[in-house]
Amino acid sequence: MEAVQEHELTGWRKWFAGIGDQCVFFTSFLRNIFAGDFEWSEFVRQCYEIGYRSMMLVGITSFIMGAVLILQLRPSLVSFGEESMLPTTLAVSLIREIGPVITALICSGKIASSIGAELGSMKVTEQIDAMEVSGASPLQYLVVTRILAVTCMVPLLTIIGDVIGLIGGFIALNITDSISYILYFHKCVAAIDFSDFLPAFVKTIFFGFAIGFVGCYKGYNSNKGTESVGIAANSAVVTASLWVFVIDAIAVQITSILFYK
Amino acid sequence: MEEVKEHKARAKASKKEVVIAIKGLKKSFGKKEVLKDINLEVHTGENVVVLGKSGEGKSVTIECIVGMLIPDGGSLKVFGDEVADMNAEELKKLRMKIGFLFQSGALYDSMTVRENLEFPLTRVLKLKDEREIQERINEVLEGVGLLDAVDKLPSDLSGGMRKRIGLARTLIIKPQIMLYDEPTTGLDPITSREISELILSMQKKYKTTSIIITHDMECARITADRIMIMNDGKYIAEGTFEALQKSKDQIVKEFFKDIS
Numbered sequence: 001m002e003a004v005q006e007h008e009l010t011g012w013r014k015w016f017a018g019i020g021d022q023c024v025f026f027t028s029f030l031r032n033i034f035a036g037d038f039e040w041s042e043f044v045r046q047c048y049e050i051g052y053r054s055m056m057l058v059g060i061t062s063f064i065m066g067a068v069l070i071l072q073l074r075p076s077l078v079s080f081g082e083e084s085m086l087p088t089t090l091a092v093s094l095i096r097e098i099g100p101v102i103t104a105l106i107c108s109g110k111i112a113s114s115i116g117a118e119l120g121s122m123k124v125t126e127q128i129d130a131m132e133v134s135g136a137s138p139l140q141y142l143v144v145t146r147i148l149a150v151t152c153m154v155p156l157l158t159i160i161g162d163v164i165g166l167i168g169g170f171i172a173l174n175i176t177d178s179i180s181y182i183l184y185f186h187k188c189v190a191a192i193d194f195s196d197f198l199p200a201f202v203k204t205i206f207f208g209f210a211i212g213f214v215g216c217y218k219g220y221n222s223n224k225g226t227e228s229v230g231i232a233a234n235s236a237v238v239t240a241s242l243w244v245f246v247i248d249a250i251a252v253q254i255t256s257i258l259f260y261k
Numbered sequence: 262m263e264e265v266k267e268h269k270a271r272a273k274a275s276k277k278e279v280v281i282a283i284k285g286l287k288k289s290f291g292k293k294e295v296l297k298d299i300n301l302e303v304h305t306g307e308n309v310v311v312l313g314k315s316g317e318g319k320s321v322t323i324e325c326i327v328g329m330l331i332p333d334g335g336s337l338k339v340f341g342d343e344v345a346d347m348n349a350e351e352l353k354k355l356r357m358k359i360g361f362l363f364q365s366g367a368l369y370d371s372m373t374v375r376e377n378l379e380f381p382l383t384r385v386l387k388l389k390d391e392r393e394i395q396e397r398i399n400e401v402l403e404g405v406g407l408l409d410a411v412d413k414l415p416s417d418l419s420g421g422m423r424k425r426i427g428l429a430r431t432l433i434i435k436p437q438i439m440l441y442d443e444p445t446t447g448l449d450p451i452t453s454r455e456i457s458e459l460i461l462s463m464q465k466k467y468k469t470t471s472i473i474i475t476h477d478m479e480c481a482r483i484t485a486d487r488i489m490i491m492n493d494g495k496y497i498a499e500g501t502f503e504a505l506q507k508s509k510d511q512i513v514k515e516f517f518k519d520i521s
Contacts, residue, residue, distance in 0.1 A: 037384075037387075122369075122370075125365055125367060125370070126363045126364070126365055126367040127367050127368070127369050127370070129329065129363065129367065130361070130363055130367035130369075131369075131380075132329065132356075133327045133329060133356055133359070133361040134356065134361075134380075134381045134384075134385055134430075134431075134434070135353045135354075135356035135357045135381075135385040135434075136380065136381065136384040136385050137384075141384070
């Protein structure tokens with residue numbers, strides 16, 4: 001039924017209607033956070049589903065990313081005679097940019113799509129309607145818990161990914177060179193400033209929120225046909241990935257102004 | 262059959278107050294006018310069956326009753342209060358008095374049967390007492406004859422079992438009104454009949470007022486005190502199953518032509 005109304009809107013009107021819908025969804029989310037009776041058990045379950053179950057994927061990808069970065073950086077730094085800068089360069093690039101962005105993109109693919117598909121299929125099978133007509137709040141149970149869980153888990157996954165990425169770099173470095181893990185990690189830690197870690201950590205919170213919000217919005221507002229589940233999952237991944245880059249661009253500008261004048 | 266006749270006689274015998282009053286209800290989706298002029302009064306303890314072809318907008322009426330859809334015109338009062346004028350809190354209170362059985366059963370598929378039944382108790386009625394929760398779960402599961410399915414997931418249940426659990430989940434909050442959206446669709450004739458008889462026995466047990474949306478004539482025959490026939494956005498005929506069976510109206514006759 002909603003689809004009939006939606007098809008009436010085209011072009012800019014549809015785009016503005018979409019923006020309006022997202023604003024309403026956002027205010028409903030905020031209202032439901034403070035509405036009382038927070039669903040702690042569902043929140044913890046979502047943290048487990050989203051965080052723990054994504055750890056392996058993030059870990060493997062970060063490990064490979066750390067190793068590949070070392071292998072790619074090495075020839076350039078060797079030509080400058082700056083081989084000893086490899087751990088420092090890897091640590092800074094991984095902590096500041098590559099770790100958060102790669103983790104967020106993996107989470108966009110895995111988490112936003114699964115939330116979009118899950119809520120989309122709940123919509124198709126009338127489970128969300130059933131919750132609503134029973135007098136329970138589907139926003140509080142399904143949306144608030146998922147968005148907050150992703151917002152909490154993406155920063156944690158990024159930290160874990162960064163550490164595993166550094167381990168990957170250490171192993172790759174030891175394939176061609178020989179460096180003790182004490183020296184390697186000492187160089188990595190010494191290279192990281194508060195101004196490297198804090199902005200990167202803060203932006204992962206925004207990445208997490210964007211991924212959770214987009215996944216929930218796309219799934220919760222999908223149409224009632226079965227194909228809309230696929231559309232919800234797909235558009236959740238695309239939109240969340242896009243938002244990761246937009247937030248990253250904004251975060252870099254703010255960080256530059258605040259920390260690297 | 263005796264049970265059905267006795268129930269109908271009992272419903273007719275008593276003058277009851279109006280629980281749902283609908284006057285001139287209109288609802289459109291885009292340019293498609295689905296409800297044109299719906300008028301209906303449902304009395305306490307009454308089972309009203311709405312018959313109509315698929316896509317006629319039968320479900321739209323009950324979706325308006327629970328405030329899922331906002332009518333474009335007309336009046337829709339439940340327990341004397343206009344649904345369209347209710348704020349979120351009033352609507353929530355109203356929904357606590359109404360049970361809505363969806364066509365698919367709409368069980369939460371990530372939860373076991375027990376968790377499905379606990380959900381409205383802990384989230385809507387805010388019950389905390391574990392013993393009371395367990396007693397209510399046992400009571401409704403016993404009612405629908407599926408006590409041993411308590412720890413199963415919806416994916417482990419058959420279509421008929423899912424409908425029964427869906428019915429149990431709506432009845433667990435002891436609603437005053439039950440709205441059934443095509444409760445027998447997609448079921449074999451034997452299971453359909455079982456579900457229809459279950460609806461009737463649950464209605465007797467919990468003394469609910471019901472609107473049953475269906476195009477299953479056997480379901481209508483078993484459950485209806487009164488039948489409304491919907492065509493082109495309006496109710497074109499009203500009466501008991503037996504009375505409508507004798508109708509000379511061509512559209513009404515179409516519904517009853519396969520009934521012996």
